[in-house]
Amino acid sequence: MPNVRPWRFDVTLTAQRIEKRRLRRATGLETLVDMVAIAFFVLGSIIALGLVVIFPLWGLVASGFAMVGAFLNWLLLRCLAEHLRLQKKIAGCEFEGAITGANEETIWACGNCGQMLHSDNRCDSCGAQIISDEI
Numbered sequence: 001m002p003n004v005r006p007w008r009f010d011v012t013l014t015a016q017r018i019e020k021r022r023l024r025r026a027t028g029l030e031t032l033v034d035m036v037a038i039a040f041f042v043l044g045s046i047i048a049l050g051l052v053v054i055f056p057l058w059g060l061v062a063s064g065f066a067m068v069g070a071f072l073n074w075l076l077l078r079c080l081a082e083h084l085r086l087q088k089k090i091a092g093c094e095f096e097g098a099i100t101g102a103n104e105e106t107i108w109a110c111g112n113c114g115q116m117l118h119s120d121n122r123c124d125s126c127g128a129q130i131i132s133d134e135i
């Protein structure tokens, strides 16, 4: 009975330690950089809004510059987070978040004419009735 725990420890019982793996979750730096990027963008937007409210004429110009600055800050930090993700992916490490850009997706095409299907029942191009294979 290997799973039953004895009510007293048997001091003569010996065992070797074995290595086991478990995933330890910790916030990755790429996620932290992403969060700082969003926080800076929100802060910059609040400052831009405040400039317009406090200084009606020149505040508009300053607000525009503040918005551009907030956007560039956000863009730079997002690029940094993306770079960390790409480096981790290349190194074979686990990374958080998603790498932006083109992703592969599955679309359905008509087996008769090869055109992309917009409906589950009938091909818009050749009029063939689509037979579902998942029943």
Ligand SMILES: [Zn+2]
Residues within 6 Å of the ligand: 110, 111, 112, 113, 114, 115, 123, 124, 125, 126, 127, 128
């Ligand atoms: Zn078709």
